[in-house]
Amino acid sequence: MIEFVNVSKQFREGKWRGRKNNVQAVRNVSLQIKQGTCFALVGESGSGKSTLGKLLIGLEKPDQGRVLFQGCNLHEAGREERQRLRRDMQIVFQDPYSAVNPRMKIRDVIAEPMRVHFQYSAAEINEKVKQLLEAVGLDEKAGEQYSHQFSGGQLQRITIARAISIGPKVIVLDEVINSLDVLVQISILKLLKRLQQELNLTYLFISHDLHAVKWFADEVAVLDKGEVVDFAHHVKDFDQLTHPASRRLIEAQLPIVTQQAKEEYPVKKGLYVS
Template identity: 85%
Template sequence: MIEFINVSKQFREGIWWGQKKNVQALHDISLQIKEGTCFAIVGESGSGKSTLGKLLIGLEKPDTGQIMFQGSNLHEADRQKRQLLRRDMQIVFQDCYSAVNPRMKIKDVIAEPMRVHFQYSAAEIKEKVKQLLEAVGLDEEAGEQYSHQFSGGQLQRITIARAISIQPKVIVLDEVINSLDVLVQISILKLLKRLQHELNLTYLFISHDLHAVKLFADEVAILDKGEIVDCAHQVKHFDKLTHPASRRLIEAQLPIVPQLAKEEYPVKKGLYVS
């Protein structure tokens, strides 16, 4: 479904009155993501993980290389084609509070993408917002509230509802559980896995939480200083990776809480909202 072909990206770094320098965020990235799978990108802070996600959904443009989506080059398509392609891709950010307009009611937050991309009537949008809230485990009354009235876990559910509102094929999950406590993390992963099965979604899961990656992902690539240095085509082989960057991440893991072990939440059997 998705293919990165020799993709590189540089940024200019420095204060406006001082000397600036080029920073190589990504260098010669090539990878493939299969339809209906969860592909994890793992790396230390500053390794280029979020830049890769932003390139995929069009928030940034590569300096060199191609990003193909279902056979089409995302950055060479005309404006109309690009809009259709980008409708099929959404992103859920780590900071759910910054991702939501605090002046908008939640029903309007969720409805906004539908108003942009579809010509639904007001009655249709109201019904779809209700269905989306139910799909992420929230009541219809939540639509009348504002973002500050929700916990981080609840608000992340709302941003997920907004992401799936226009029926995308791909969702970039950029550190979506890192700011949440452990039990809420598990409930969000359950929700995402259920939605993946029900909607046939493809995920690009960006994280440095190896426990979550093992629970959630199908394949994993290790990013270090803007380069892919290691891959596991089956996440169960993650611990066998040998590159020094992979070993640093593996050895830095905190012990997992026993009751949250993978055996209790087997992803392959499906995860469901409790």
């Protein structure tokens, strides 16, 4: 479904002693992501993970190489094709509070993409917002509230509802559980797994939490200084990777939260686990 072909991206920083400093964020990256799978990108901070996610959804343009979605070059498509592609690909960011307009009611936050991409009536939008809130485990009354009235976990559910509101095929998950406490992280991952199965979604999961990656992802690539340095076709094989960057990540893991915690805090339809 998705292919990165020899993709490179460089950013220019401010001047130092009269010279512009160029930073190579991504260097000659080639990856393939299969439909209906969860592909994880892991690496230390600054390794280029988020840049690849932004290149995929069109927030950044590669300096070299191609980003293909179902065979279409995302950065050479015409206007109408780009509009369709934007509908097919969405992103959920790490910080849900900065990703939501605090002056908008939650129903308008979720409805905004539908108003942009579809010509639904007000009644149709209201019904779809109700269904989306239910799908992510929130009550209909949440639509009448504002972002400051929710916890981080609840608000991340709202951003997920917004992301799936227009029926995307691919969702970039950029450190989506990083700012949440451990038990809420589990509930969000279970929600995302259920939605993936129900909606046949493809995920690009950006994270440095190896416990989450091992539980959630199918394949994993390790980035270091903008390059793919290691790869596992099956995430269960991650601990067998040998590159120094992979070993640093493996050795830096904290002890895992017990399996009992995962079983005691399941995600159930209509229930939010706090």
